Amino acid sequence: MAERRPPAFRNLLAYQVSSTADALRRSAAMRMRREHDVSLAQVRTLALIDHLQPVRLRDVAADAGADKAQISRVVSSLVSRGYVTRRALVGDARSAHLELTQAGRDKVAGLFRTLQDRDRLLKAGFQPAEIEQLLSLLARVRKVADQLSLDEERLANGNSSAKAA
Structure with a gap:
């Protein structure tokens, strides 16, 4: 029986970079879910709100490079879990400022410790x-x-x- 060759696309630089990023994302997602009960989208959104607060949802979406409706769903889940508050903007009934609650700040601190630990483990091989x-x-x-x-x-x-x- 002839030896099977890997598909030609596996030698492409873009494929190698993308598959490496996918592996990193999968392991991060599993660890964030296991240790903190949050998705990667929630991690990124919490980090952006922490960095930009007070911030409007559209600005979070723009900074994340994500769809406003998708970020809206993530923010709603974070609000329902008590990590984020929405505060109405004076003069603009359609917009609100997003800010972390104390529980949100505590969550971000824990997430950052986990991310630092993952980074340390990843760098240990180099x-x-x-x-x-x-x-x-x-x-x-x-x-x-x-x-x-x-x-x-x-x-x-x-x-x-x-x-x-």
């Missing part, structure tokens, strides 16, 4: 110079990926304009 090199290379990959996205948007917008004409 020398400090290797970590610096990896971070530098990842920044370069991100820069190229961002440029590819801009190029694709430009092409998509150019094609849309050409079709409309």
Whole structure:
């Protein structure tokens, strides 16, 4: 019987980076659920509110690069769990400021300790110079990926304009 080769896409840089990020996300999600009973979306939203507070929901969504409706559902779950409060904005009945409650601040502190522990465990397999090199290379990959996205948007917008004409 012939030896099976792995699919060609597994050699692609984008696949390697993406599958590594997926593995990191899966392990983080399992640990956050097990230790803190929160999802990664809730972790990110709590961290953003903590950093930006008081903040409007649309600003959290924009900073997260996520859909406002999705962030709204996450925030509603955090409000119902007592981690976040909504305070009406004077002069704008449609908006509210989001802020962490004391329980939310305590939760964020615990989450941060867990995230620091995960980071320590991840870095334990590397020398400090290797970590610096990896971070530098990842920044370069991100820069190229961002440029590819801009190029694709430009092409998509150019094609849309050409079709409309």
